[in-house]
Amino acid sequence: KEKVEITKEQQALMKVILDAYNRHQIPQDMAKKLLQDQYSAEENFLLLTEMATSQVQVLVEFTKNIPGFLTLDREDQIALLKGSAVEAMFLRSAQVFSRKMPNGHTEVLEERIRKSGISEEFITPMFNFYKSIGELHMMQEEQALLTTITILTPDRPYVKDQQAVERLQETILDVLRKLCVLQHPQEPQYFARLLGRLTELRTLSHYHAEMLTSWRVNDHKFTPLLCEIWDVQ
């Protein structure tokens, strides 16, 4: 049985990424906000676009701390950000939804989200994803590394030097694989299950434009940044 060991460099890499991940968190009070008040579909749509806009800004800051990211071709950096922003948003939402909350709060939050204005057809796939993330009981380090792996996906549209992105992603994948083996020794498949979530995430993200344009409001206004990142307007 090969002894799995995280090297000093990998420890340092993990610390840099985790610190950046925790530093670049938009106010987590979104869940609290939703638990406090019932908002109209209009108010929820505005909340969603505000949250998504600040999430993209946070994502840009976070990527600057991914070792090697700034050494990539500038246009490839943009292509990776554009290509991963929606997935990062759903991953963050899933992590917010899966947080340990006092009894009954998760149910209230779920109800608020179901009634937020999103059209029915997307509710099941969205919550299936949130619950499949929740079941993993991911550690903070795993969440931060999984988000980093999502950003460093080589086959995003318009990426020119895919090998350079692949090299960076492989470095992170190796750390995450070791972390999973060390943290979940009884579950050798845990790492594979984690990566399987990224496939579910990509599928869910295909619906994002429709989820927005079908929101039950009369006028769907987006910020210029969201028009850039989301395939809307």
Ligand SMILES: COc1ccc(-c2nc3ccccc3n2[C@H](C(=O)Nc2c(C)cccc2C)C2CCCCC2)c(OC)c1
């Ligand atoms: C594209 O369609 C979506 C995307 C996300 C959600 C979503 N799932 C959530 C799970 C837990 C908590 C809040 C959750 N959100 C929204 C939110 O803000 N997500 C969020 C963002 C956007 C950035 C950073 C961080 C987060 C949490 C609330 C926006 C206001 C209406 C209710 C959903 C969604 O719900 C219907 C529909």
